[in-house]
Amino acid sequence: MAIGFDFGTANCSVARIVDEQVRVIPLSENDVYLPSTLSAPNAETVSEYLFKCLNIKPANTIGESVLRRAIKINHEEGLNVRHDDVHFGQSALDLYLDDPKYVYYVQSPKxxxxxxGLRDVQLSYFEDLICAMMANVKQQVEKQLDNAVSDVVIGRPVNFHGRGGEKSNIQAEGxxxxxxxRVGFKNIEFQFEPVAAGFEYESTLTADKTVLVVDIGGGTSDCSLINMGPSWQGKANRTDSLLSHSGLSVGGNDLDIAIAFKKFMSEFGLGTEQLSGLPVPISQFWNCVAINDVIAQRDFYTLENLKQLLDLTKNAKQPEKIRRLSYLHKGTLGHSVVREAELAKIALGKQEQYVSSLNLLEDTVELNLLKEQMADAISEPVRKITRMIKEAEQQGQTKPDVVYMTGGSARSPILRAAIKSVLPNTEIVSGSYFGSVTAGLSRWADVCFK
Known part of the structure; x- marks a missing residue:
């Protein structure tokens, strides 16, 4: 049995083809979208959970070392790892929001x-995180289907991480x-996410067209320029129809982070001065909200940095603001702040203003945001996305007949207007913002594994 698996930055979803129709498979009660989140008592729980509760062995000797260390730490802390210690999706988020200080929480490991620049031990740990989330999805799918699943097409962005180029892509796909x-899939294929979304749009076409697929997801944005239509449907070799691809590691998360940094951090002291007249270091305000940058997060949440924050508070001209950074650090609240920025982004896509409320446990901050302020905050990520679209068109050396937009952030009126400015005379259409990639992956799985 073959499935298409969208292991997304924001959500995971799975579908398969039944009688030539896409059937999306619920992953949590009746919800087909499972937030890409995980929570546990501590970081070490995940590796021991895989081995002890799911009987999933480490991939190599480095993984074995990570597992031994995890078991040792958990034993020293008196933690007897159980199956219900690891939570996924909305359950994981609810636990984190209820008690962020004492819950290990991971959002969007993709x-x-x-x-x-990461050590092999860190990469092995990231693989365990991915493995745990994939295992949970596979279990839910097999429970729903009452059948084992061995064949899978997994979606991937054109580029996982901008700085590493193809080296990053090889590491990530590996x-x-x-x-x-490790979780039990036997036959594994990958497909670019915008190409998969294009396959879903192609199923609706009655005539051949050149389509620019723009997929703006949670962590990446990707374009594929594709010849598609009845002449191409169902073909296993699509090489001649794929004209160009471009992608960058900018997505919905980056828009949320930009809003949190530019519009929220002034209430934490961004732009203020120390008693010496020197500005408070910008890195403190960036690192705390850069939830998609593992190095920035590691630097912010060290004990040494907490000491620096306390010193900055003592020597600040506006200590009441800088003190909020310490509250954020102590409560591990970076994800909460960015989550509120995301809610503001969604609300301001439909209305002119929105009041954000930041609960810092020891303090509450309210901010009134206007739509034009959000547009200003996300102007740089939007500029990068428009440049990516121009690059795909130039590489393909062909004007598209239509632009097909997908991905959660593709709903943004600001992004749609930006794309219209690049291709003013081209029709822009959209299907399922969240489901087209999954549907297209299932269509490609049906072709691959026939």
């Missing part, structure tokens, strides 16, 4: 893939492939 094998 956004870490491709990061360069981690995904290894994790998929």
């Amino acid at each position: 956004s870490f893939l491709g990061t360069q 981690i995904l492939r290894s994790a998929a094998r």
Whole structure:
């Protein structure tokens, strides 16, 4: 049995083809979208959970070392790892929001893939995170279908991480492939996410067209320029129809982070001065909200940095603001702040203003945001996305007949207007913002594994 698996930055979803129709498979009660989140008592729980509760062995000797260390730490802390210690999706988010200080929480581990400069031990740990989430999805799918699933097409962005180039892509796909094998998938294929979304749009066409697929997801944005239509449907070799691809590691998360940094951090002291007249270091305000940058997050949440924050508070001209950074650090609240920025982004896509409320446990901050302020905050990510679209068109040396937009952030009126400015005379259409990639992956799985 073959499935298409969208292991997304924001959500995971799975579908298969039944009688030539796409059937999306519920992953949590009746919900077909499972947030890409995980929570546990501590970081070490994940590796021991895989081995002890799911009987999933480490991939190599480095993984074995990570497992031994995890078991040792958990034993020293008196933690007897059980199956219900690891939570996924909305359950994981609810636990984190209820008690962020004492819950280990990971959001969007896919956004870490491709990061360069990490040690092998760190990469092995990331693979365990991916493995745990994939195992949960596979279990839910097989429970729904009452059948084992061995064949899978997994979606991937054109580029996982901008700084590492193809080296990052090889590392990221390798981690995904290894994790998929460990959870029991036997035949594994990958497909670019915008190409998969294009396959879903192609199923609706009655005439051949050249289509620019723009997929703006949670962690990446991708374009594929594709010849598609009845002449191409169902063909296993699509090489001649794929005209160009472009992609960058900018997506919905980056828009949320930009809003949090530019519009929220002034209430934490961004732009203020120390008593010496020197500005408070910008890195403190960026690192705390850069939830898709593992190095920035590591630097912010060290004990040494907490000491620096306390010193900055003592020597600040506006200590009441800088003190909020310490609250954020102590409560591990970076994800909460960015989550509120995401809610503001969604609301301001439909209305002119929105009041954000930041609960810092020891303080509450309210901010009134206007739509034009959000547009200003996300102007740089939007500029990068428009440049990516121009690049795909130039590489393909062909004007598209239509632009097909997909991905959660493709709903943004600001992004749609930006794309219209690049291709003013081209029709822009959209299908399922969240489901087209999954549907297209299932269509490609049906072709691949016939």
